[in-house]
Amino acid sequence: MRAHPAGPLHGDGLPQPSLPPPPDPTAMARVDAQIWPATARRDPEGRLVLGGLPVTDLVARHGTPVLLLDEADFRARAAAFQSAYTDATVPGTVSYAGKAFLSGTTVRWLAEEGLGLDVCTGGELALATAAGFPAERITLHGNNKSDAELQAALAVGVGRFVVDALDEVTRLATLAAAAGVVADVLVRVTTGVEAHTHEFIATAHEDQKFGLSLTSGAAREAVLAVVARPELRLLGIHSHIGSQIFSTAGFEVAAHRVVGFIAELAARDGVVVEELNLGGGMGIAYLPGDDPVAPVAMADALRMIVAGECQRRALPVPRIGVEPGRAIVGPSMVTAYEVGTVKPVEYRTGAWRTYVSVDGGMSDNIRTALYDAEYTVALANRVSGAPAMLSRIVGKHCESGDVVVRDAWLPSDLARGDLLAVAATGAYCRAMASNYNLLTRPPVVSVRAGVERVVLRRETQADLFALDPALADVPAASHA
Numbered sequence: 001m002r003a004h005p006a007g008p009l010h011g012d013g014l015p016q017p018s019l020p021p022p023p024d025p026t027a028m029a030r031v032d033a034q035i036w037p038a039t040a041r042r043d044p045e046g047r048l049v050l051g052g053l054p055v056t057d058l059v060a061r062h063g064t065p066v067l068l069l070d071e072a073d074f075r076a077r078a079a080a081f082q083s084a085y086t087d088a089t090v091p092g093t094v095s096y097a098g099k100a101f102l103s104g105t106t107v108r109w110l111a112e113e114g115l116g117l118d119v120c121t122g123g124e125l126a127l128a129t130a131a132g133f134p135a136e137r138i139t140l141h142g143n144n145k146s147d148a149e150l151q152a153a154l155a156v157g158v159g160r161f162v163v164d165a166l167d168e169v170t171r172l173a174t175l176a177a178a179a180g181v182v183a184d185v186l187v188r189v190t191t192g193v194e195a196h197t198h199e200f201i202a203t204a205h206e207d208q209k210f211g212l213s214l215t216s217g218a219a220r221e222a223v224l225a226v227v228a229r230p231e232l233r234l235l236g237i238h239s240h241i242g243s244q245i246f247s248t249a250g251f252e253v254a255a256h257r258v259v260g261f262i263a264e265l266a267a268r269d270g271v272v273v274e275e276l277n278l279g280g281g282m283g284i285a286y287l288p289g290d291d292p293v294a295p296v297a298m299a300d301a302l303r304m305i306v307a308g309e310c311q312r313r314a315l316p317v318p319r320i321g322v323e324p325g326r327a328i329v330g331p332s333m334v335t336a337y338e339v340g341t342v343k344p345v346e347y348r349t350g351a352w353r354t355y356v357s358v359d360g361g362m363s364d365n366i367r368t369a370l371y372d373a374e375y376t377v378a379l380a381n382r383v384s385g386a387p388a389m390l391s392r393i394v395g396k397h398c399e400s401g402d403v404v405v406r407d408a409w410l411p412s413d414l415a416r417g418d419l420l421a422v423a424a425t426g427a428y429c430r431a432m433a434s435n436y437n438l439l440t441r442p443p444v445v446s447v448r449a450g451v452e453r454v455v456l457r458r459e460t461q462a463d464l465f466a467l468d469p470a471l472a473d474v475p476a477a478s479h480a
């Protein structure tokens with residue numbers, strides 16, 4: 001039986017066993033609270049509403065593509081992490097991983113919510129300080145920090161340096177001495193644990209650029225080098241095991257190994273470690289059924305694990321630090337696109353999918369092309385009673401790998417001019433955006449209680465031409 005190109009797929013047309021059966025129209029219109037921002041809902045006309053504002057109205061004012069940021073959702077997630085780790089007998093620290101998404105506005109929200117901030121380049125550091133983020137709550141990461149970056153961080157009084165190489169210890173100590181300050185340091189170690197979603201590998205190869213190996217002795221060598229320098233103060237040990245993690249099992253193995261290392265440092269070298277930073281990587285829901293661990297449950301579990309490990313070895317319990325990026329900003333944003341070309345394609349005999357082209361793509365969301373990421377997408381300007389059609393949301397770039405959502409069910413009456421919203425695009429989308437094919441990078445507009453605010457304006461062609469001396473003199477009007 002041959003499915004109609006624009007219609008639902010029938011028995012023999014089902015593409016992959018992994019794809020769920022076509023949902024009914026009500027299910028397609030549903031706004032799953034686990035996936036969409038806290039204030040997302042449908043209004044009586046069926047339009048998607050965020051922060052009290054219909055996406056249709058926001059798009060009318062800001063164009064497409066646009067990233068819409070739910071301020072209440074972002075702040076609630078930040079506050080949930082902050083209280084989960086600081087309301088404890090041994091208060092921990094929460095540092096937002098800036099690489100997930102940075103802007104002056106969101107950095108100020110994080111400062112107000114009391115969190116710390118991780119940066120890993122001079123650019124991220126400059127943004128944080130320009131936005132007025134308290135320097136003592138900033139942590140400088142990076143596997144290749146330049147002298148200039150270390151100097152800038154020392155000059156503003158960054159609170160923590162996470163050293164990632166033996167020579168960095170020497171360079172940081174020399175620069176701290178020159179600046180007349182003592183720098184607080186964590187040593188980043190590799191534990192051989194690599195975690196992703198429900199799986200983790202306990203004996204991951206350490207053949208990667210980050211951290212210092214526990215097993216080879218490089219980590220101990222770096223700790224002893226820090227302790228030997230009066231310009232440096234050892235605060236703790238740092239371990240980051242992966243991303244999009246849905247269970248505590250990987251953290252448990254990593255904590256076991258790091259606490260073993262801390263015990264060795266105490267026994268052999270008399271070195272005291274006050275802080276154990278377990279990194280970021282807490283997972284979020286991209287698809288129905290994804291079930292991330294709530295911050296408070298994760299915090300309780302991590303504290304239990306670390307306390308248990310320390311008790312067994314008669315060690316004082318260190319402060320726990322975490323660095324969530326995705327779990328704070330990821331679910332708080334959605335990307336709205338306008339539908340352009342809609343093209344049914346027979347991908348194998350009798351089986352059809354509809355390629356739905358939108359006005360952005362891999363330049364505003366590289367995660368699907370880069371990591372095979374999966375997303376939930378919905379018709380945003382209306383609801384439809386039409387049956388589901390198997391769809392692939394693609395961008396407008398000259399690249400067949402330019403896919404935003406590989407498999408999705410959308411109403412079969414979808415047409416040019418409709419609006420699509422892709423959920424959970426806050427992390428590693430705008431932050432990784434490019435100008436491929438000279439697309440201008442989309443704006444980020446925050447919404448809260450019926451009020452919108454531009455967090456990042458849309459890039460213009462004039463912004464791009466300004467970098468090109470051969471074009472810089474061309475009047476803006478001719479390339480607006």
Ligand SMILES: *Cc1c(COP(=O)(O)O)cnc(C)c1O
Pocket residue numbers: 097099100118141240242243244279280281282323324325326327427
């Ligand atoms: C990327 C990264 C994070 C944040 O990861 P998320 O998956 O966004 O939570 C935290 N710490 C370090 C060291 C990282 O490299």
